[in-house]
Amino acid sequence: MDEKTFKQLGLWIDHNKAMLIGYQDGQAYMIETVESPVEALKREAGEGNDSTRFTPNNNHTSNNEHKKHNISQNELRDYFKILxxxxxxxxDILIFGPGTAKEQIRNxxxxxxxxxxxxxxxxxxxKLTENQLLAFVRDFYKNESPAVR
Incomplete structure (x- = not known):
């Protein structure tokens, strides 16, 4: 089915991937899966820990942690731009999934x-299987009434 014909969409999202599910005429259809560019663990080969050379205490971390955070935020921004x-x-867009990614994209x-x-x-x-994703979107749009909007 052509994605241009859908007016209603379900977006299952977490920080690793997003799945787009179209809804029309009482049926849900898997449209696309978008992989996230966000890396969970950023560590270069041979890289030490984030403590400074003056203390092994991790409460006194180096600027390396700040740099990693900025890289992660830039990757997340790029992911949201794609979406x-x-x-x-x-x-009509239904955003659902575990974690905080759904609130971040909505905002x-x-x-x-x-x-x-x-x-x-x-x-x-x-986290849902593909059939559960389709059922979730189908049930949501069947039960959602236009007067509520």
């Missing part, structure tokens, strides 16, 4: 003028 372009054509979308007229909902869920 923004994928979400643009849809009118970012709320800041963008291009998403002002779009309906965005957020739900908590665990």
């Amino acid at each position: 923004e372009s994928k979400l643009q054509p849809y009118e 970012r979308l709320r800041e963008l003028k291009s998403f002002d007229n779009k309906w965005i909902s957020i739900q908590k869920s665990d």
Whole structure:
């Protein structure tokens, strides 16, 4: 099915990947999986720990930790930019998944003028199989009434 025909979309997201699920006429369809550029562990070969040379205490960490945090934030921003372009054509967006990624992407979308007229909902869920993802989106949109919006 062509993704341009969908008006309603489910986005399952965590910091590793996002799955786009289209909904139309009572059926949910897997559209695409987007892998995240965010690396969980950033450690160069031969790199030591983050303590300074003056103390082995990790409470006194070096600037290395700040640098790693900035790299991680830049990767997360790039990931969300990719998702923004994928979400643009849809009118109703359900964002669900474990962790904090769903709140982070929702907050970012709320800041963008291009998403002002779009309906965005957020739900908590665990990691799900592909069939469970499809059922989650299908059940949500079947039970959601237009008057609630």
